[in-house]
Structure formats: C-alpha cells, structure tokens
Amino acid sequence: MNALAIFRIAARALFRNKGRSLLTALGIIIGIAAVIAVVAVGQGAAVTMQTQISSMGNNLAMVFPGSMHMGGFRGGAGTRHTLTADDGEAILRESPYAVAVTPVVRSGAQVIYRENDWATSIQGVGVSYPEVRSWSMKEGDFFTESEVRSGSRVGVLGATVAEQLFAGEDPVGKSIRIRNMSFRVLGVLARKGSAAWGQDQDDMIVIPWTTARRVLENSPFSHVNQLLISLTSMDDLPQAREDISNILRQRHRLAAGADDDFTVTDMTEVTQMITQVSSLMSMLLTVIASISLIVGGIGIMNIMLVSVTERTREIGLRMAVGARRRDILMQFVVEAITLAGAGGILGIILGIVVAKGVAGANNWPVVVSPGAVLLALSFSAGIGIFFGFYPAWRASRLNPIESLRHE
Amino acid sequence: MLIRLQQISKTYRVGEIDIPALRAIDLEIARGEFLAIMGASGSGKSTLLNLLGCLDRPTGGTYELDGQEISRLSGDALAHIRNRKIGFVFQNFNLLTRTTALENVELPLYYGPWLSTSAKQKKATELLVRLGLGDRLHHHPSQLSGGQQQRVAIARALVNEPPLILADEPTGNLDSRSGDEIMALFHELNAAGITLIMVTHEPDIAGHAHRIIHMKDGAVL
Structure with missing residues (x-):
C-alpha cells in the first residue's frame, strides 16, 4: 500500500467521526496555538525592544558620577559632583574609542x-x-x-x-x-x-x-x-570602558586601590536584562504549552485506543482480505499523525490569530517565524507518532478470527 | 487438486489441558468443486474453514493450496495468499459501516499490487454492475437490504479474482428468497470455474453443493 492511499484511508476514517476528531485534536490545537502565539508575540516584543534600545543612540556608553560617602554615610549614585564637562573633553581627546x-x-x-x-x-x-x-x-x-x-x-x-x-x-x-x-x-x-x-x-x-x-x-x-x-563600535566595548575608566581615574587623581568615583554603563546591560526576562517568560510559557501538548497527545492515545476497540471487526476484515500486521500498524499510526497534524495546522492558524490580536492591542509587531511553524508542525506529527504507536501496535496484534467475531 | 489436507490437526491449549479441535483430517478438494461442510456447533467446521482460509495455522499435518505447501508460512506470506487466492463471505457480511458499496469492494485492492485510484474504481464498479448493484454503488450498507449487502460482500471477495471462495453460513442472516438468490449467484460463480467451500447447518442450503462432508468432534465422517 502506498503512502497516499494510507493517508486517504486515515483521512476518511477521521472524517467519518468529525466531531470526535475535532474534540480529540483540541488539546493539540490549543498547545500549538499557545506556542505559536507566545513565540510570535515574544519575537515581536524583542524586535520592538531592539529598535527602542538602538534609538537611544549610536553605540552608547554612559558615565555617571559615583556615590558620595562622608563619615560612614553613602549617598546614591550621582550624588557626588565629581564629573565635569572637561572630563568629557578629555575622554574625547585621549581615548581612541x-x-x-x-x-x-x-x-x-x-x-x-x-x-x-x-x-x-x-x-x-x-x-x-x-x-x-x-x-x-x-x-x-x-x-x-x-x-x-x-x-x-x-x-x-x-x-x-x-x-x-x-x-x-x-x-x-x-x-x-x-x-x-x-x-x-x-x-x-x-x-x-x-x-x-x-x-x-x-x-x-x-x-x-x-x-x-x-x-x-x-x-x-x-x-x-x-x-x-x-x-567607535560595540565590539570594542570592554576595552573602551577600561580606557574611559583609566582616563577618569587619572584625572580625578584616584590612588591605586581606591574606589572609582564614577560609574560607566552601557545599554548592553539593559538589553541583557530585557532579554533575560523575556526568555524566562517564553520558557515558562513553553513549559505550559508543552504540558498542554502532552495532555493533548494522551487524549489522542485515549481516543485511538477506543477507536481500535470499536473497529476490531474492521481490523479483522482488513486482515482477512490481505492486510499484513504492518499495514494495520501503519494505518493507525498515520491516522494518529493526521489527527495531530491537522490539529497542529489549526493550532498554527489559531496561534497567529491570537498573536495578531494581542499584538494589535499592544501596538507590537508580530513576527511569525517559519522556523516556529515548522517546529510546531513536526512536533505535533511527533506527538501523533509517539502517542499513536501504542494503540496502533495493539491493533496490529489482534487475532483476525476473534476480531471477525467481535460484536 | 486445489486443496490437499494431510493429517491436519489443531489443538487448543487451555491451561494444562489440550483440547483437540481437529483430529488428523485428510481432505482433497478439486478445482471447480462446490463443497458444503456440515456439522453441529463445536464439531470443528469453523476451525477447518479458518485453516483453509489461512487465518490460522494447523498444529500438525500439511496443507497444500494451489500447489503450494502453506502450513508453515509466515504471517505476511499468509496475508499475501489471503489477498490473492481466497475470497471470504461471512454470515454477518462484515461490510465497513459508513463506507460506500464501491469503497467496500475496493478494500482488498489496497493490499494487492499497486493500482491507480481510477483502476480500482473501474474494477469494483464492473463487479458490482455484474452482480446487479450498478445503481447502488454509492449507498452505505445501512441503506441496502440484507441480500444486497451480501452481494456487495461477494463482490469484495471476487475483486482480486481468487480461485477459491470460502463462505461461512452465507445465508444465515437472510430471508429464504435472498438466500436463494445468493445460492443462484454461487452456482453462477462455480460455473465460471471458482471453487466454493461453504459451511452451513441448513440442509437445503447444503443441498446446492456438489459434495457435502459432515463433521463431528473434529473429524470428517
């Protein structure tokens, strides 16, 4: 039997039970939709963040005056009047960066x-x-x-x-x-x-x-x-910060070992923080989505087991007219893949719709990456194989004589 | 000879006890024969039919079908033989529900050599037309009478042009008129050269066969 014929038989069997197939695939639909929506919104937000950060300026580094400490009290950052415009002139003059x-x-x-x-x-x-x-x-x-x-x-x-x-x-x-x-x-x-x-x-x-x-x-x-x-370039950042520090320490006549009376920062720290927060968020949501996908997969296994029991006579008959065990196995595995795959496609559509809704409400761009779509599709097909295999294997082990007598 | 059984036995093991279902059966069936197997329930006639149909393997003895010794073949090889050489007709028809007559008849073609979709349809359609169901191609089994359903099942058994048809109580679920129609069809097929083996407990149905064998306690009388 060729692949197309098996797929056709599977699609027909699923279509015969439209309502049940849809309910069974619902877990996969929701799981995949969640993944797609989270990734699309997350990437859109990341792109927004990136543009906003680069809008701060050209390869930007910032110097703040240090904190003041007097007689055991320490003020917050910027409370000392140590930084002057001349410091800036000196940095421009002396630092190649x-x-x-x-x-x-x-x-x-x-x-x-x-x-x-x-x-x-x-x-x-x-x-x-x-x-x-x-x-x-x-x-x-x-x-x-x-x-x-x-x-x-x-x-x-x-x-x-x-x-x-x-x-x-x-x-x-x-x-x-x-x-x-x-x-x-x-x-x-x-x-x-x-x-x-x-x-x-x-x-x-x-x-x-x-x-x-x-x-x-x-x-x-x-x-x-x-x-x-x-x-000059963000690649030179570590050396540039070092250089700026040295110039300022010299100008402020700080002894070796004394604390800096200034702070040098740049946007990479902000970027890193934002990236960390957003990757943590997407990790959490991915975990939730994965749980939903596993639950969806168990739903598929459950319904496939019911389906195998219900269709025992059909399986016996197929064996009687010449189906080998592996034909039966393939038929039910393909059915599970088709079910999960169709759920995956519906989930991708639903996910994009949800992402567009969320992004539209927040004025974010939506980035639906082909990679995420492909991953979602292969993941749902994988769920179909994984959770469909056991019921299919059970079907293929049935005894044709008993199956034909099954009521 | 189409079929040659020598010393065929089948024993079921239940716990520690062996229950013999068939005891050393010798049977020869010629090509083109129309044979009826009769016997009370538990006489072993169904077990014999399952062995003849390659749905089961004997515990002992040899089974030669169409010149090939098949009692020790693998499951896949038996599936291949069922597909090419044997057509089954059941008491309860065993048609797939919510599936058209045409699709039911096409079913064995999926497990045979590759055929295009249109070739499969053509073959199945021709058979159904020949059996007088040309206007019922797209009906589901629930929309057909018992006699029509059994004719769809016979078309399915014939679609791979096997030399042998095995029928298990083919008229058991039919009224006598439909039963007679099925028997007339069997005579027609037999006249066309197909070997028919039929299990029945109705003497007048068995009377249609050329040869009747009786079974009791796993042996041919």
Missing part, C-alpha cells in the same frame, strides 16, 4: 508659551548631542559651540513639547519662558517615540549645558549629571 561626547545636566521646569504651559524635563547638553543620540532635526537648527560657551538662552524642543506648547504653530524663532527667563527656540527635534522602559523621549527641551548649570540652576560649579559617549 570615543567618537563624540556630550555632557548632560538634568533639570525640569514649567515651560510657558503665551497662554500654554507644560511641565517637562530640561536637558542641558553639548553640541554633539544629536550625533551621540543619532537624533535628527525636524526643523530649525541645533545650538552652536559659541552658544554653549557663552551660556546663551536658546533651546531646541522635543516633538511632544512642540505640540503641547505650539499646537500647530511654527515654534522656530519664538520665545518661551522657563523659570521666568526668556529662551529663544532654535528648532524642533524629530520624533523618536518611547524608550525601552516606556518613557516618552520627545517630552523634553534641550538647552546648552552651560546655560542649564549656571543660569537655570544658578550654580557656580560646572559638574554634570552624566556623560554620553558615542563609541
């Missing part, structure tokens, strides 16, 4: 334009900021080196702030008020969207860091909250 550097001075204020006002964060940065964060201008220009040096009251708006304050009006050249001081708007940044942790990156105003420190904060010092460094 640094392509561009910008200091960041963080502040926040209520911003007013005519009758509109909006509370937002103010970032004091250097001229390299657009390059470091790979951020282009939507309109107007970024401020210049001389404006930074002189601490001019100029600013560039994030897209969200531009919308909130100007509502369609062209902001370039207009005056806004920050803490009762007038700032001239030079331009608007292109929209970047939300960061990996959901924060709106466009809800801020960038001004020269000198202005932020001296004018806005009215501080005599020139320390900064953060240095953003664009590196």
Whole structure:
C-alpha cells in the first residue's frame, strides 16, 4: 500500500467521526496555538525592544558620577559632583574609542508659551548631542559651540513639547519662558517615540549645558549629571570602558586601590536584562504549552485506543482480505499523525490569530517565524507518532478470527 | 487438486489441558468443486474453514493450496495468499459501516499490487454492475437490504479474482428468497470455474453443493 492511499484511508476514517476528531485534536490545537502565539508575540516584543534600545543612540556608553560617602554615610549614585564637562573633553581627546561626547545636566521646569504651559524635563547638553543620540532635526537648527560657551538662552524642543506648547504653530524663532527667563527656540527635534522602559523621549527641551548649570540652576560649579559617549563600535566595548575608566581615574587623581568615583554603563546591560526576562517568560510559557501538548497527545492515545476497540471487526476484515500486521500498524499510526497534524495546522492558524490580536492591542509587531511553524508542525506529527504507536501496535496484534467475531 | 489436507490437526491449549479441535483430517478438494461442510456447533467446521482460509495455522499435518505447501508460512506470506487466492463471505457480511458499496469492494485492492485510484474504481464498479448493484454503488450498507449487502460482500471477495471462495453460513442472516438468490449467484460463480467451500447447518442450503462432508468432534465422517 502506498503512502497516499494510507493517508486517504486515515483521512476518511477521521472524517467519518468529525466531531470526535475535532474534540480529540483540541488539546493539540490549543498547545500549538499557545506556542505559536507566545513565540510570535515574544519575537515581536524583542524586535520592538531592539529598535527602542538602538534609538537611544549610536553605540552608547554612559558615565555617571559615583556615590558620595562622608563619615560612614553613602549617598546614591550621582550624588557626588565629581564629573565635569572637561572630563568629557578629555575622554574625547585621549581615548581612541570615543567618537563624540556630550555632557548632560538634568533639570525640569514649567515651560510657558503665551497662554500654554507644560511641565517637562530640561536637558542641558553639548553640541554633539544629536550625533551621540543619532537624533535628527525636524526643523530649525541645533545650538552652536559659541552658544554653549557663552551660556546663551536658546533651546531646541522635543516633538511632544512642540505640540503641547505650539499646537500647530511654527515654534522656530519664538520665545518661551522657563523659570521666568526668556529662551529663544532654535528648532524642533524629530520624533523618536518611547524608550525601552516606556518613557516618552520627545517630552523634553534641550538647552546648552552651560546655560542649564549656571543660569537655570544658578550654580557656580560646572559638574554634570552624566556623560554620553558615542563609541567607535560595540565590539570594542570592554576595552573602551577600561580606557574611559583609566582616563577618569587619572584625572580625578584616584590612588591605586581606591574606589572609582564614577560609574560607566552601557545599554548592553539593559538589553541583557530585557532579554533575560523575556526568555524566562517564553520558557515558562513553553513549559505550559508543552504540558498542554502532552495532555493533548494522551487524549489522542485515549481516543485511538477506543477507536481500535470499536473497529476490531474492521481490523479483522482488513486482515482477512490481505492486510499484513504492518499495514494495520501503519494505518493507525498515520491516522494518529493526521489527527495531530491537522490539529497542529489549526493550532498554527489559531496561534497567529491570537498573536495578531494581542499584538494589535499592544501596538507590537508580530513576527511569525517559519522556523516556529515548522517546529510546531513536526512536533505535533511527533506527538501523533509517539502517542499513536501504542494503540496502533495493539491493533496490529489482534487475532483476525476473534476480531471477525467481535460484536 | 486445489486443496490437499494431510493429517491436519489443531489443538487448543487451555491451561494444562489440550483440547483437540481437529483430529488428523485428510481432505482433497478439486478445482471447480462446490463443497458444503456440515456439522453441529463445536464439531470443528469453523476451525477447518479458518485453516483453509489461512487465518490460522494447523498444529500438525500439511496443507497444500494451489500447489503450494502453506502450513508453515509466515504471517505476511499468509496475508499475501489471503489477498490473492481466497475470497471470504461471512454470515454477518462484515461490510465497513459508513463506507460506500464501491469503497467496500475496493478494500482488498489496497493490499494487492499497486493500482491507480481510477483502476480500482473501474474494477469494483464492473463487479458490482455484474452482480446487479450498478445503481447502488454509492449507498452505505445501512441503506441496502440484507441480500444486497451480501452481494456487495461477494463482490469484495471476487475483486482480486481468487480461485477459491470460502463462505461461512452465507445465508444465515437472510430471508429464504435472498438466500436463494445468493445460492443462484454461487452456482453462477462455480460455473465460471471458482471453487466454493461453504459451511452451513441448513440442509437445503447444503443441498446446492456438489459434495457435502459432515463433521463431528473434529473429524470428517
């Protein structure tokens, strides 16, 4: 008997019991649908995460000032005023790995334009900021080196702030008020969207860091909250971090063995954490889905055993008209594979539908990988073979004489 | 000779006790014979039919079918012989339910040499038409009368053109008119050269055969 004929007989036998076949395959359908949906949504989320992280900037490394400790008390990270814009200049000058550097001075204020006002964060940065964060201008220009040096009251708006304050009006050249001081708007940044942790990156105003420190904060010092460094390549990261550390330790005159008074971090740590969390999630869901598939497989075995008992006479008759034991074995194994395989296909369809629903509700892309589909199909066929073999073997061992007399 | 049995015996072992079902049977059946086997239940006639049909192996003796010694063949080889040389007709027809008459008749063709789907259909259709069921090809057994069902079963037995048909109480589930029709069909087949062996306990049905053998306690009288 050829494979196609066996498959046809199996399909016909299953079709004769449509309702029962569907119920039997339900476990497989749900299991496969769960796997496909989880993988599709998970990969979609991973892709989103990746884009968001790369939207942070070009091969980004960050330096924060270290924690302060005085008389046994230790403050949190960034409480010391040890990091200066000059440190950034030095890194750019001395490290072969640094392509561009910008200091960041963080502040926040209520911003007013005519009758509109909006509370937002103010970032004091250097001229390299657009390059470091790979951020282009939507309109107007970024401020210049001389404006930074002189601490001019100029600013560039994030897209969200531009919308909130100007509502369609062209902001370039207009005056806004920050803490009762007038700032001239030079331009608007292109929209970047939300960061990996959901924060709106466009809800801020960038001004020269000198202005932020001296004018806005009215501080005599020139320390900064953060240095953003664009590196030559992410592959050089370990050496680059080492290099930056050495330069800063030298500049800060730290004795050998003394703790760093700064921290160097980069996005790979965030990426790793997110990857870890998401892979843990998909592992858990895969375990649940596997349990569902095994339960589905047991369901198939159960129904196949019932089917073999019910069809004892048919088996006896097939033997009488010339079926060998292996023909009977094949017939029932193929029937189980067909049942599980059909369940697998339905499960894949259902899984994609569910994934699209979930992703649609969360604005995620759906990535249905052919690999996952192929794996799901072969896995369900495998379940068919594994759980169908025992009932099929029982069928093939039946005695034809007794089977023909079976009521 | 189509069939030659020499000293055929069959013993069932139940626990420690041997129960003889057939005792040293010698039997020769010529090609083209129409033979009836009669006997009370437990006389061994069904056991003999199962041995003749290669559904079972004897405990002792030799069985030669169509010139081939087959009493020691493997299960697969016996399946092959059942497919090519023997057609079975049962008391309860043994048709597959929810399966058309045509598909029922095609069944033995699946276990024979490869044939295309259309060739299988053609063969089965021709047989059913010949047996007067040309308008019932796509009916399920439940939509057919007993006599029609038995004719579908006979078509199934004939589809591989075997030289031998074994019938186990072929009229047992039929009214007398349908039974007569089946017997008429048997005569027709026999006239066409097919050897028929029929087990029955009805004397008038056995009367259709050319030769009747009686069995008692596992032996031919």
